[in-house]
Amino acid sequence: MRRAHHPATEELSLPEVMAALSDPLRIGLVRVLADGAERGWGELWAPVAKSTLSHHLRVLRDAGVTRTRQEGTRCFVTLRRQDLDERFPGLVGALLEAAGAEDVTGGVRLAPGADSTAARR
Amino acid sequence: MRRAHHPATEELSLPEVMAALSDPLRIGLVRVLADGAERGWGELWAPVAKSTLSHHLRVLRDAGVTRTRQEGTRCFVTLRRQDLDERFPGLVGALLEAAGAEDVTGGVRLAPGADSTAARR
DNA sequence: TTCGTTGTTCGTCGAATATCGAATAAGCTA
């Protein structure tokens, strides 16, 4: 597992961020992360193969929408809300509001059984 | 030239609108239209073949971002700002602000010589 | 060291996208 790349705040590209946020599944992931809590990979459930979920998380990470932290063999994902708001004020907020109104989830939800103890400890 | 389809306000899809707004050239078109003025097709210049420009305008139109009005053999394009703001409050504003700050144009600009008299008449 | 767990990466597929030039259709104009 190679160390993931995270673009700096100044490197965020508007078209790239928009593209990352144009997929229902990825919008669903952002919504799940919108409360600011750090979520374990295993907590994030989507109706796709895990390689596909990994792909979508990578697209979000590469665009600078999320940050991935590794802890042993697990990783934890957060929304880079502050960075995004700094570069693109209001964009994420408007997206979340619209996605809430339309109920765009992409089938993403928090895995029922998964624990997020590491994030709380 | 077939009559173009325009989705109703209630039919606008967030992922589709986001996708339409994830291309630099299309962001540039939206910026040029952002003042609310109706622009003639010939006024919209971009560094691509006219068939490609037509394609991008179609993507925006199909997503409900712009409206095309035909007058004889010409057509005029407007931004559906009100419809978009109603469905996705703040989204277009945030996009325009961010695009302005980043100076995303996609190479789009108003054609120097082109007239927009029909729109003013 | 040998497993088991956990994400990532790879190879592949079909669908969608971006691009161009040529052909076309629709409406003016001569």
Added chain:
DNA sequence: TAGCTTATTCGATATTCGACGAACAACGAA
């Protein structure tokens, strides 16, 4: 009617994207 202008559509390519299963790498545990 015959041409001209204007934008769309078509056909061809090249690229990207989303999806899957399989293989892999990294780490902790037995």
